[in-house]
Amino acid sequence: MKKMIIAFGMALMLLLPGIAAMGLTSPFFGDYIEMYKGERMISTFILQNMVGDEDITVKVTVTEGNNIARIADKKEMYRVPFGRKDIPVNIEITIPENAEAEYPVKFIINQIADEGKGLSLALALEKRFTVRVLDGVRQETNPIQTEPVAQPVVEAPARQYLNDQNVRVIGTLLIVIIIYFMYRLVKKHKKKYNLV
Amino acid sequence: MSRLKKGNTVTGIVKGGTLILLVFCLFTGIASVTASSSFISVIKEMFGGSSGNLITGRLTSGTTGLSITVTNLPPNVTDVPEVPEQSITESGATAVILYFTASDVDGVSNLNDSSATINLTTTDDSTVILNDTCEVVADLDSTSANYTCTLYFQYFDVSGNWTIEPSIKDNSGAMASNNSVNVSLAPTLAIQITPSSLSFASIAPGADNATATDDPILVNNTGNQNVTSGNVQVQAFSLIGGDDATKNIPAANFTVGNVTGGENSECVATAMVNGTATAIPSTFVPRGNNSVGVNPENGIEELYVCLVDAPTVDDLPSQTYSATGASAWVVSVS
Numbered sequence: 001m002k003k004m005i006i007a008f009g010m011a012l013m014l015l016l017p018g019i020a021a022m023g024l025t026s027p028f029f030g031d032y033i034e035m036y037k038g039e040r041m042i043s044t045f046i047l048q049n050m051v052g053d054e055d056i057t058v059k060v061t062v063t064e065g066n067n068i069a070r071i072a073d074k075k076e077m078y079r080v081p082f083g084r085k086d087i088p089v090n091i092e093i094t095i096p097e098n099a100e101a102e103y104p105v106k107f108i109i110n111q112i113a114d115e116g117k118g119l120s121l122a123l124a125l126e127k128r129f130t131v132r133v134l135d136g137v138r139q140e141t142n143p144i145q146t147e148p149v150a151q152p153v154v155e156a157p158a159r160q161y162l163n164d165q166n167v168r169v170i171g172t173l174l175i176v177i178i179i180y181f182m183y184r185l186v187k188k189h190k191k192k193y194n195l196v
Numbered sequence: 197m198s199r200l201k202k203g204n205t206v207t208g209i210v211k212g213g214t215l216i217l218l219v220f221c222l223f224t225g226i227a228s229v230t231a232s233s234s235f236i237s238v239i240k241e242m243f244g245g246s247s248g249n250l251i252t253g254r255l256t257s258g259t260t261g262l263s264i265t266v267t268n269l270p271p272n273v274t275d276v277p278e279v280p281e282q283s284i285t286e287s288g289a290t291a292v293i294l295y296f297t298a299s300d301v302d303g304v305s306n307l308n309d310s311s312a313t314i315n316l317t318t319t320d321d322s323t324v325i326l327n328d329t330c331e332v333v334a335d336l337d338s339t340s341a342n343y344t345c346t347l348y349f350q351y352f353d354v355s356g357n358w359t360i361e362p363s364i365k366d367n368s369g370a371m372a373s374n375n376s377v378n379v380s381l382a383p384t385l386a387i388q389i390t391p392s393s394l395s396f397a398s399i400a401p402g403a404d405n406a407t408a409t410d411d412p413i414l415v416n417n418t419g420n421q422n423v424t425s426g427n428v429q430v431q432a433f434s435l436i437g438g439d440d441a442t443k444n445i446p447a448a449n450f451t452v453g454n455v456t457g458g459e460n461s462e463c464v465a466t467a468m469v470n471g472t473a474t475a476i477p478s479t480f481v482p483r484g485n486n487s488v489g490v491n492p493e494n495g496i497e498e499l500y501v502c503l504v505d506a507p508t509v510d511d512l513p514s515q516t517y518s519a520t521g522a523s524a525w526v527v528s529v530s
Binding site for chain 1: 283284285286287288355356382383384385386387388389390391392393394395396408413418419427431435518519520521522524525526527528529530
């Protein structure tokens with residue numbers, strides 16, 4: 001029986017650093033963007049490595065929507081030093097003239113696990129979004145929409161030079177000037193006719 | 197000529213200039229004016245006497261009790277510069293330095309610097325970040341000053357537009373605020389998993405329901421995007437023998453679940469498929485404050501791994517079996 005017991009071990013050692021972590025910031029809100037037929041744009045996603053204490057290397061792969069989306073950086077491996085949150089991943093999207101109504105796009109960020117023994121765990125982030133295709137041509141005043149669900153930024157209103165306070169002051173000044181001249185007129189009149 | 201300040205009382209001869217000042221103050225609200233009962237009669241005399249005839253001419257001046265109390269005018273928040281889009285820092289805080297300009301016609305010294313604050317509020321008012329320790333950058337002129345405040349976005353703060361609302365009081369407690377500018381917080385999908393490897397105790401060939409000794413795998417949502425149910429997946433690979441690579445423990449012999457218990461619930465959970473990302477049902481990781489406690493509601497999910505069925509002795513010679521490097525198991529979220 002003892003002979004039957006064959007031991008094996010997994011994960012003989014913990015791989016450094018004991019944590020797998022990363023982040024990916026999107027250039028738009030929600031899960032879709034809108035583009036016009038024949039249009040081309042580059043969406044920049046940002047990688048970050050702010051947890052742990054090790055540099056990481058990730059592999060970026062477009063797994064869905066390859067007919068319209070590709071990595072524009074001419075590489076698939078990205079090194080993300082620890083403490084950085086500004087490593088761009090540029091995805092180029094080109095809509096053909098004979099485009100369909102929409103295209104699903106998916107790309108995966110795979111963290112490259114260290115070689116070693118045992119059962120290693122790696123982390124992957126998937127980003128999925130839909131490209132909705134619009135008819136027509138984008139106007140100059142209608143730039144590519146990269147934040148489809150974000151509420152528009154409220155522009156600061158022009159400073160109110162004629163606010164209530166100013167209107168009251170100006171109005172009062174006019175009234176005062178009129179009263180002043182009336183007063184002067186009365187005074188002059190009195191003097192002229194010696195009515196004191 | 198001394199400057200008239202708040203609370204001053206002026207008593208004197210009412211002449212044309214003074215009259216103008218009184219009317220001006222009354223209409224603009226800059227000052228409140230009270231007068232003795234003789235004041236009205238003096239005015240009447242100046243303009244023509246009790247007969248009402250404007251040209252009767254009696255007095256060109258008179259003396260009466262008159263009190264002018266200069267009232268306070270509230271300050272204004274006149275300028276809030278635009279702020280570029282921000283992003284969170286995974287599992288941390290992101291400092292946002294904001295500025296604003298405030299003015300007070302009563303003089304820059306009338307601005308109560310210690311009352312300067314900024315609120316950051318989500319568009320639905322569900323979350324507020326407050327900074328009540330703003331500082332003066334500099335006085336810009338005799339009536340206005342520039343202030344700066346540092347606020348912090350937490351990693352779990354919702355993405356979208358946030359309203360910047362600076363406010364300040366003057367020394368009389370009158371307050372001004374301005375909520376005309378927004379700052380956008382980008383969505384960030386960020387995850388942390390621990391540990392980075394699993395181990396099992398020695399296992400006999402043919403053994404059933406062996407659980408990992410150092411699970412659960414903690415999946416922390418360290419960003420501000422929700423990971424909804426079905427979007428946590430595990431891609432498992434068969435464990436390959438270290439000495440004899442022809443022998444392996446198939447990935448299909450493992451199960452993964454998000455619960456455990458006395459009867460090893462994870463051993464009747466989701467079976468893995470070699471090389472295929474497999475969703476773990478009912479597993480979700482919303483954005484949340486991880487420090488509150490291990491709970492999906494706080495953005496932390498647990499995964500448990502079970503070797504349901506070890507191969508028989510012929511297929512499981514004594515050696516180390518591993519899955520590392522390109523064969524490492526992948527926990528993926530979307």
